[in-house]
Structure formats: structure tokens, C-alpha cells
Amino acid sequence: MMVFDKLNVIIAGVGGQGNVLASQLIALAAVEAGYEVTVGETFGASQRGGSVMSHVRLNSKNSLGPLIPKGMADVIVGFEPMETLRILGVYGNPRTKVLVNTRPVYPIKVLAGEQVYPNLNTILQGIKEHVAIMVSINATDIALEVGKAVVANMVMVGALSGTGFVPIKQEHFLKVIKNHFGEKLLEMNEKAFFLGLNNVVQRIK
Amino acid sequence: MSIDSVKIEQPGKKVLLTGNEAIARGAIEAGMKYATSYPGSPSAEVLDVLAKVGNPFGIYAEWSTNEKVASEAAAAASFAGIRSMTIMKPDGLNVAIDFFTSLAYSGINAGMVVVLGDDPSAHSSIKEEDSRYLAKLSRLPILEPMNIQEAKDLTIKAFELSEFIGLPVVLRGVTRICHASGLVTLGDIEKAKAPVKAELKEKFLCQPLAHPELEQKVKKAALWAENNNTIEYSGPANAESIVIATGPCALYAKEALIELGLTDEIGVLRLKMSWPLPDKTLLGYLKGTKEVIFAEETDPFIEEGITSLVAYHGSEIGPIKFFGKRNEYVKGPMGAGIGELNTDILIDTLAEIKGIKRPDYSGSTASCVEHVCGSIPLRDRAFCAGCPHRASYWAIKAALSLDGNNGFVLGDIGCYAMGRGPTGYNMLSTVHSMGSGVGLANGFGTMQRFDFKQPVIAVVGDSTFYHAVIPALINAKHNSAKFLCVILDNSTTAMTGHQPHSGSVIDARGVDAPALSIEKIISGIEIPYTIADPYDVNDTIDVILAKLPEPGPKVLILRQECVLLKSKVGKNQKMYIDQTLCLGSKCGCGDLCSRAFNCPANINAPEQGKMIDQALCVGCGVCATLCPTHAIKLVEGS
Missing domain, CATH: 3.40.50.970 (Thiamin diphosphate (ThDP)-binding fold, Pyr/PP domains)
Structure with a gap:
């Protein structure tokens, strides 16, 4: 696993996908891994179907502001394909590593027929062409196998662990997941984490 | 990040907290015992946290009916000798302002802190409002934390200042403090468990005669600011150019200077207290300075205070060129004084002022959206499926x-x-x-x-x-x-x-x-x-x-x-579309379920046709009532 002086991670998606919790767990796991961490995010109104992103900044010393400047994302964890492309255009660079959930969440104007959602394969191919590496996963379908769409966030956290894009060990992720969830929900979320992790590990071996 | 971290009794331990949690922790460490609030983003979670963890520390916490009642109840606790806190967003301060302008005249007893959660860029608000003007109107000194550690530390300082001058003190967070997270070194809360006794021993009357005393208290607050290291400078000695910043803007400025390679040339002067200003200390820094760039959110509040101060002392400190909102050098994405600042904006601002080019990190990736699909639809905020x-x-x-x-x-x-x-x-x-x-x-x-x-x-x-x-x-x-x-x-x-x-x-x-x-x-x-x-x-x-x-x-x-x-409590019912009954585009309903009803669970995708997104549907059944061919049905046993 690589060691970094600083690492800028963006978690992007749509309100209601559980990406705020995912970013919190990634941040807590980074603390377990010995990093100073700053997180910038918005919640509240943005949770209602809008574009949502969290900036998680790992650093050797805690002097960073909560927002990542343009073009300086090292890793983008995209919970939704179109949002991943949107964020990539602002914060990405040719060295950025991307993990993307392939399941689209259609904006209201697309559902209403006023706008068109770009072709999914075009989006994924396009992301791939503009970054160092892209790993895709249908986290939502995997989550539905576990039982609830909302655990797609843990599938993504597991997948992130599997990619090795962040200098955080599996045991650090598992520790914070265990601390966060009560007994009732832990099993389902751990299962989701490992399904995400194994799915990615098998494919990028 | 985790409410449990707020109550850890290990002084010196470092934990990851949100700004709101750090403020709550600061209040606990300061021995605050009485907290009130009406929920408003971005500061709502402060009371959420105090209510959940406060009991072992003898803390009373309530969701009040509105911010005026909340403020009055918290003031009563202060009158009776109990350190108190009330938490609101700018809209709430507007509601409570009649009380606060009166409270200034009566003064208070035990420390009282008013946490204001401003929302530059209105992420979770219907308007952006810089609450510092109303705080100043009510003669409430204003402290502004730069990061999460300071959100805790300045909360404690705010109680000390409040008791030193006999007025409530504002701790002003912004969304990038309240909702951000960072590592915080915990302080001692052992003493916070000691019981306190409430008793009203004096009178607190708002009357015109109290005005001279109030203005004396403001002077005392300025003196406190002079003596309590509320100004922090980092950068080269005798820098000719300085950025004067409040809150997280100081971090943005520092990072912008690093990215532009200007750290040997421009210093950052940070004000932890934005009103009243410590004139003497400030003038000391301004003497010999040729250029001042203001970095604050949202309105030109310290900009007005400092330019006015310089106007009175021009002959002593020499000419200074100011770059701020008034001359539109410092501006958000939609103009000066509109929207929050960030490192990017300050990189652009400083590059423009210094006549240098900003570094390009994005390369070809910056145009990936245009390359891939021209443009992508914006995402409107929407009611949840089944709302x-x-x-x-x-x-x-x-x-x-x-x-x-x-x-x-x-x-x-x-x-x-x-x-x-x-x-x-x-x-x-x-x-x-x-x-x-x-x-x-x-x-x-x-x-x-x-x-x-x-x-x-x-x-x-x-x-x-x-x-x-x-x-x-x-x-x-x-x-x-x-x-x-x-x-x-x-x-x-x-x-x-x-x-x-x-x-x-x-x-x-x-x-x-x-x-x-x-x-x-x-x-x-x-x-x-x-x-x-x-x-x-x-x-x-x-x-x-x-x-x-x-x-x-x-x-x-x-x-x-x-x-x-x-959805939190149990499993939801689900709907589905019986494709044998749905007539699709031949129906004449005009895609009522997907196009007109606007529920994110009702999909009309080009490849899949009409369907209910099982990941989103909660089975409210309203679309089933609307469907003219009764094609939308409840999933049996869901």
C-alpha cells in the first residue's frame, strides 16, 4: 500500500444515497490509519435529491481547509455515473483515480422528459479516458442483493478498500464500521462491505 | 462524526468531530448547563448533541418553539447564575432580535453564548445573511473559529468573555465550520459534572439609562480582544502585503498562498474576534503595510471596520491599498459579497492582484464533460419518493x-x-x-x-x-x-x-x-x-x-x-407496473406517472420503458391512484 503526505478524496453522489455517512466512515478510518483529516460537506436541503459531495482531505498535519481546490482531487468515489463526470470536470486531473457506481439516479427533469440523461456507456468510457484509472461497480444492485438499496454506500466503501486507492487498511475500515453500526445493522453493512471489496479485488487482480 | 466522541473523558485525546460537535464539546468543557434552540441548518446538530449526551453533565437541553423563546429561556438561566447557550441560524436571530437588542441594555449574569450558524452560498437556506450586522446591532461581541479545534476552544473563550463584560457573546460558525470535520484535542470535563444551583439575586431591566454602561462594556470587550491573542499573524516579518481573514477564509488564504508560491511575500493576519476590533493591535500590524486583501464571508464586515479604523489613523500608518468587496477584487462566483469563498477564489484573487498566472492542475480533464457529452443535466432538489x-x-x-x-x-x-x-x-x-x-x-x-x-x-x-x-x-x-x-x-x-x-x-x-x-x-x-x-x-x-x-x-x-x-422504522411496501396493462405512449395519459407526477421512483427510461425503481419506491401508492389503466400495483407481500 502506498503512503501519501497528503491525499484529496471526493465522495460524490445524489442526496439520499448515504454518501455523507460513507464519507464520515472513510474519514474515521483515515484517522485510524494515522492521518490528520479534514472533511468538508454539506447536508440539509441538499439531501433532497440534489448533487451532494464530501471532500475528505488526508494530511500529515492538520492545516488544510475543508474544501479541495479545482483540479486537485487524487481520488473520486462516485456514487452515481453522471455526478462522477460532473465532479471530475471540476476537481479531476489526468492523475485522478476513480471508483464509480454504475447505477444512474435520474434527475427530475430527465424523468419529466425535459432533459436527457447521457448514454451510460458513453459516460463511463468518457470518465475512463480522462483519468489514470477507473474502477466501476454496480453497487446498488449488489446492495439490493444484501437487502436494502441504502447499503450501497457500504458496498462502495468496501470497493474503495479493494481498490487500494486510499492508504487505509481493511482492518481500519472494519473497525469504524463496527463502531458505527448497532448490532442489528452491523451484519448487513459488513456483508455489503465485503461484497464490494471482493467484487473489486477479483476484477483488478 | 460520532456523538460518543463528544463525551469522552480523556483530556488530551484527539478525536474527529464535526464543527457542531466541537461547539457542543466546548460548551460541556465550559460547564454550560442550559441549552435551547430551534433547529436550523447548518447549526441544528449542536443541540441534537447536547440533548443526547448532556444528561451525565447535568445539562438541560430543549428544542424551543421558536428562537425568541429559546433566547429568553437561555437568558433566564444566565440571570439565575447558570452558564447557558442558545443556537440558531440567521433567520432565527431575525426572530429573536427584539429580545437581544433589549438584553444588551439589561446585561446578563452567568456566561451566555449565542451560536450563530451562517450559511454562505445558502446551501440549506432560502437566503444568505451575514448575521454579524445584527449581532453588532445587539452589541454582542463576535468570535469566529477558523477550524474545528478552534470551534471548541473559542466556545470556552466565549463564556469567559461573556462573564468578563456581562453581555452574551456570539460564536459565529459558517457551514464550512458547522458541517466540516477535523481532529480535536479534548480538554478536561471532570469539573463539568459539579452540580450548580440556580437563584435570581438581582434585577435585569432594559432601560435607556443603561446605554452608557452598555457602550462601556463594548469598550471592555475590545480591551479583552487586545489582551487575549485574538489576532494571529503568520508569514514573513514586515510583509508589505497581508491578507486579513476571519473564520475558515484564513485557511483558504494560506493554502492559496502556498499554491501560488507567495508565502515569502504575503502574510495572513487572522482575526478570531471580528467585533469589536482590537484597534491598537491592529494598527500595529497595519503600520508599514502597503496592501491589504480582505477574506471573509459573506459581507464586507471587517472590511468596513478596518477601512474605517485606517481612515482615522491614516497619518500615523501611511497609505494602504485595499482589495476587498467594495472595489470588487474579492468576490464569490456570482459577485462581490455573494456566496462563500474558498481556496480557488483566493488563488484567482491573489493571482490577479499580483499579476501572476494560477497553476493549472486539471489539464485536459477540465473539459471532460464537453468531450464526453457536451453538457449534463442539472439536478434539482426534489421531494423524496413517496413524500x-x-x-x-x-x-x-x-x-x-x-x-x-x-x-x-x-x-x-x-x-x-x-x-x-x-x-x-x-x-x-x-x-x-x-x-x-x-x-x-x-x-x-x-x-x-x-x-x-x-x-x-x-x-x-x-x-x-x-x-x-x-x-x-x-x-x-x-x-x-x-x-x-x-x-x-x-x-x-x-x-x-x-x-x-x-x-x-x-x-x-x-x-x-x-x-x-x-x-x-x-x-x-x-x-x-x-x-x-x-x-x-x-x-x-x-x-x-x-x-x-x-x-x-x-x-x-x-x-x-x-x-x-x-423508512427508518421498517420495511416499505413497493409498487410495480403491470406491463400488460400499461399502454405506454399510446395511453393518452401523457406519461402521467413519470412525466407529470414527478416522483423519482417512477422511471420512464428509453431502454427500460416505464418502471418503478425498487430502490426508491416506498409504496405510498399515490401513482397507482393516478394511473388511468390501473397498471400500477402493490407488490404482493411487500
């Missing part, structure tokens, strides 16, 4: 259309403010402050003598009803204002994170509390009311149509629990 508000607005829209008299809808703040957007069918004609739709309806409802004939509907949430609507309904009853007040009762304060309110069966701490019935209050005002289920769209339309022409004020309570709360 009862969508059904309510559908019924209101249908009823007003059937009524045919150009009726309109007045709204206010809350999830249902999204009634102005596509998922509320753009139904709202007005949106202002808490309860103001009903106040405006009072006006429209008494304009009959001006030949005003349009039917008027005011929508309010249940929490808003208790906060600000009751006086407006009393006014309506007494003056026979003709309108229909629709209370969208989803049993919670949804937008800010599902806090309980005066109608809830539990209080902030989760303890059983008497729930005030909306219908009993309305009965007391003697306004006729009906209760309906918004999911039963057809019944709701009939009720609205029947009520609209009736004289005077009327109330319709549309009661259905917030789906986010419901």
Missing part, C-alpha cells in the same frame, strides 16, 4: 385548477418550500420567513373591498405552525380573513434532520413530553378544520374544493408521516 408533500401539492394543484378562479398558494421555509420547484409543480407564489405565508394570506384575505376575488391557500409545516403561525391565525379569525391554511403535518421538523417539536410525544432528550394537538389549538381559536390523508388524493381534492368558497379562515390538516422517518 406526502408531493401528494399534497398535487391535490392543491388539481383543486385550484378545478375551482378555476385563479387561486394561488403562499409558502414559507421547510421541506415544503420545494413546492416552488418541479416536484411541487411550481405551486408557490410566495416564500419568505417562518409562517409568513399565513401572514400574507391575512392580507390577501381582507382585500375584498378592492375587488380581490382569487382563492388563497397558505401552506405551513407542523413545526412552523407552533413556531410562527398561531398569532397569524388568531389575526385571521379576529379580522375574518378569507383563506385556507393547509398544515402539511409530517410529524417532525424534517428539513433540519427530524427534530421533535411541540407536537411531538418526546422532547429533545427523548423523554416523554406532552404533545400539543394542532387541532385543539385551532379549535381554541374557533377556526373550522378538517383532517385528511394526502395519500388519498381524490378525497383531499374534494375537501379543498369544498372549503375554498367558505367565508373567513379555514384549516385543512394533511397528515402523513415523513417517509424518511417511516
Whole structure:
């Protein structure tokens, strides 16, 4: 696993996908891994179907502001394909590593027929062409196998662990997941984490 | 990040906290015992945390009915010798301002801290408001933390200052403090467990004679600022150019200077206290400086204070060129004084001032969206799948259309403010402050003598009803204002994170509390009311149509629990589309379910055709009622 002086991670998606919790767990796991961490995010109104992103900044010393400047994302964890492309255009660079959930969440104007959602394969191919590496996963379908769409966030956290894009060990992720969830929900979320992790590990071996 | 971290009793331990959690921790370490709030983003979680962890520390915490009552209750605790805290967003300070301008004159006893959560860029607000002007109007000194550690540390300092001058002190967070997270070194909370006794021993009267004493207290606060290291400088000695910053803008400025390679040339002077200013210390730094760049959110508050200070001392400190909002050098994405700042904006600002080029990190990736698909659709905020508000607005829209008299809808703040957007069918004609739709309806409802004939509907949430609507309904009853007040009762304060309110069966701490019935209050005002289920769209339309022409004020309570709360408790029902019954584009319904009803779970994708997104559907069944061919059905056993 690589060691970094600083690492800028963006978690992007749509309100209601559980990406705020995912970013919190990634941040807590980074603390377990010995990093100073700053997180910038918005919640509240943005949770209602809008574009949502969290900036998680790992650093050797805690002097960073909560927002990542343009073009300086090292890793983008995209919970939704179109949002991943949107964020990539602002914060990405040719060295950025991307993990993307392939399941689209259609904006209201697309559902209403006023706008068109770009072709999914075009989006994924396009992301791939503009970054160092892209790993895709249908986290939502995997989550539905576990039982609830909302655990797609843990599938993504597991997948992130599997990619090795962040200098955080599996045991650090598992520790914070265990601390966060009560007994009732832990099993389902751990299962989701490992399904995400194994799915990615098998494919990028 | 984790509420449990807030109560850890290990001084020196470093934990990851949100700004709101850090403020709560600071309050606990400072021995604060009495906290009140009305929920508002971005500062709502401070009281959430205090209510959940405060009991072992003897802390009383309540969700108050509104910010004015919250402030008054917290002041009472201060009068009685108990350190207190009240938490609100700028809209709340507007509500409480009458009390605060009076409280300045009476003064206080034990330390009282007012946490203000400003929301530059209005991420979770209907407007951006720099609350520092109202704080200054009320003579409340203002402390502004730069990061999460300081959110805790300055909270403790705020209590000391408050007691030193005998006035409440503002701790001003912004969204990038309140909702951000960082590592915090915990302090001692052992002492915080000691019991305290409340007793009123003196008088607290607001009277004009107290004004000279108040202004003396302000001078004392400025002196405190001089003696308590409220100014921090980092950068080269004798720098000719400095950035003067408050709050997180100081971090943005430092990072911008690093990225531009200007750290040997430009220093950063950070003000932890933005009002009143420590004039003497400031002038010491300004002497010999040739250029000053201001970095603060949102309005030019310290910019006005410092340029005015320099105007009085120009001959001593020499000429300075200022770069700020007044001359539009420092500006947000939409102009000077509009929107929050960030490192990017300050990189651009400093590059422009210094005449250098900003580094390009993005390379070809910057144009990836254009390369891949030209442009991508924006994502409007939307009611959740199955949200009862969508059904309510559908019924209101249908009823007003059937009524045919150009009726309109007045709204206010809350999830249902999204009634102005596509998922509320753009139904709202007005949106202002808490309860103001009903106040405006009072006006429209008494304009009959001006030949005003349009039917008027005011929508309010249940929490808003208790906060600000009751006086407006009393006014309506007494003056026979003709309108229909629709209370969208989803049993919670949804937008800010599902806090309980005066109608809830539990209080902030989760303890059983008497729930005030909306219908009993309305009965007391003697306004006729009906209760309906918004999911039963057809019944709701009939009720609205029947009520609209009736004289005077009327109330319709549309009661259905917030789906986010419901989803937390159990498994939801699911709907599906029976493809043998759906006629698709041949139906003539105009894609009613996907195109008109605007529920994110009703998909009409080019490849898949019409379908219900099983990941989103909560089985409210409203789309099934609307479908003319009855093709939408409940998944058996779901």
C-alpha cells in the first residue's frame, strides 16, 4: 500500500444515497490509519435529491481547509455515473483515480422528459479516458442483493478498500464500521462491505 | 462524526468531530448547563448533541418553539447564575432580535453564548445573511473559529468573555465550520459534572439609562480582544502585503498562498474576534503595510471596520491599498459579497492582484464533460419518493385548477418550500420567513373591498405552525380573513434532520413530553378544520374544493408521516407496473406517472420503458391512484 503526505478524496453522489455517512466512515478510518483529516460537506436541503459531495482531505498535519481546490482531487468515489463526470470536470486531473457506481439516479427533469440523461456507456468510457484509472461497480444492485438499496454506500466503501486507492487498511475500515453500526445493522453493512471489496479485488487482480 | 466522541473523558485525546460537535464539546468543557434552540441548518446538530449526551453533565437541553423563546429561556438561566447557550441560524436571530437588542441594555449574569450558524452560498437556506450586522446591532461581541479545534476552544473563550463584560457573546460558525470535520484535542470535563444551583439575586431591566454602561462594556470587550491573542499573524516579518481573514477564509488564504508560491511575500493576519476590533493591535500590524486583501464571508464586515479604523489613523500608518468587496477584487462566483469563498477564489484573487498566472492542475480533464457529452443535466432538489408533500401539492394543484378562479398558494421555509420547484409543480407564489405565508394570506384575505376575488391557500409545516403561525391565525379569525391554511403535518421538523417539536410525544432528550394537538389549538381559536390523508388524493381534492368558497379562515390538516422517518422504522411496501396493462405512449395519459407526477421512483427510461425503481419506491401508492389503466400495483407481500 502506498503512503501519501497528503491525499484529496471526493465522495460524490445524489442526496439520499448515504454518501455523507460513507464519507464520515472513510474519514474515521483515515484517522485510524494515522492521518490528520479534514472533511468538508454539506447536508440539509441538499439531501433532497440534489448533487451532494464530501471532500475528505488526508494530511500529515492538520492545516488544510475543508474544501479541495479545482483540479486537485487524487481520488473520486462516485456514487452515481453522471455526478462522477460532473465532479471530475471540476476537481479531476489526468492523475485522478476513480471508483464509480454504475447505477444512474435520474434527475427530475430527465424523468419529466425535459432533459436527457447521457448514454451510460458513453459516460463511463468518457470518465475512463480522462483519468489514470477507473474502477466501476454496480453497487446498488449488489446492495439490493444484501437487502436494502441504502447499503450501497457500504458496498462502495468496501470497493474503495479493494481498490487500494486510499492508504487505509481493511482492518481500519472494519473497525469504524463496527463502531458505527448497532448490532442489528452491523451484519448487513459488513456483508455489503465485503461484497464490494471482493467484487473489486477479483476484477483488478 | 460520532456523538460518543463528544463525551469522552480523556483530556488530551484527539478525536474527529464535526464543527457542531466541537461547539457542543466546548460548551460541556465550559460547564454550560442550559441549552435551547430551534433547529436550523447548518447549526441544528449542536443541540441534537447536547440533548443526547448532556444528561451525565447535568445539562438541560430543549428544542424551543421558536428562537425568541429559546433566547429568553437561555437568558433566564444566565440571570439565575447558570452558564447557558442558545443556537440558531440567521433567520432565527431575525426572530429573536427584539429580545437581544433589549438584553444588551439589561446585561446578563452567568456566561451566555449565542451560536450563530451562517450559511454562505445558502446551501440549506432560502437566503444568505451575514448575521454579524445584527449581532453588532445587539452589541454582542463576535468570535469566529477558523477550524474545528478552534470551534471548541473559542466556545470556552466565549463564556469567559461573556462573564468578563456581562453581555452574551456570539460564536459565529459558517457551514464550512458547522458541517466540516477535523481532529480535536479534548480538554478536561471532570469539573463539568459539579452540580450548580440556580437563584435570581438581582434585577435585569432594559432601560435607556443603561446605554452608557452598555457602550462601556463594548469598550471592555475590545480591551479583552487586545489582551487575549485574538489576532494571529503568520508569514514573513514586515510583509508589505497581508491578507486579513476571519473564520475558515484564513485557511483558504494560506493554502492559496502556498499554491501560488507567495508565502515569502504575503502574510495572513487572522482575526478570531471580528467585533469589536482590537484597534491598537491592529494598527500595529497595519503600520508599514502597503496592501491589504480582505477574506471573509459573506459581507464586507471587517472590511468596513478596518477601512474605517485606517481612515482615522491614516497619518500615523501611511497609505494602504485595499482589495476587498467594495472595489470588487474579492468576490464569490456570482459577485462581490455573494456566496462563500474558498481556496480557488483566493488563488484567482491573489493571482490577479499580483499579476501572476494560477497553476493549472486539471489539464485536459477540465473539459471532460464537453468531450464526453457536451453538457449534463442539472439536478434539482426534489421531494423524496413517496413524500406526502408531493401528494399534497398535487391535490392543491388539481383543486385550484378545478375551482378555476385563479387561486394561488403562499409558502414559507421547510421541506415544503420545494413546492416552488418541479416536484411541487411550481405551486408557490410566495416564500419568505417562518409562517409568513399565513401572514400574507391575512392580507390577501381582507382585500375584498378592492375587488380581490382569487382563492388563497397558505401552506405551513407542523413545526412552523407552533413556531410562527398561531398569532397569524388568531389575526385571521379576529379580522375574518378569507383563506385556507393547509398544515402539511409530517410529524417532525424534517428539513433540519427530524427534530421533535411541540407536537411531538418526546422532547429533545427523548423523554416523554406532552404533545400539543394542532387541532385543539385551532379549535381554541374557533377556526373550522378538517383532517385528511394526502395519500388519498381524490378525497383531499374534494375537501379543498369544498372549503375554498367558505367565508373567513379555514384549516385543512394533511397528515402523513415523513417517509424518511417511516423508512427508518421498517420495511416499505413497493409498487410495480403491470406491463400488460400499461399502454405506454399510446395511453393518452401523457406519461402521467413519470412525466407529470414527478416522483423519482417512477422511471420512464428509453431502454427500460416505464418502471418503478425498487430502490426508491416506498409504496405510498399515490401513482397507482393516478394511473388511468390501473397498471400500477402493490407488490404482493411487500
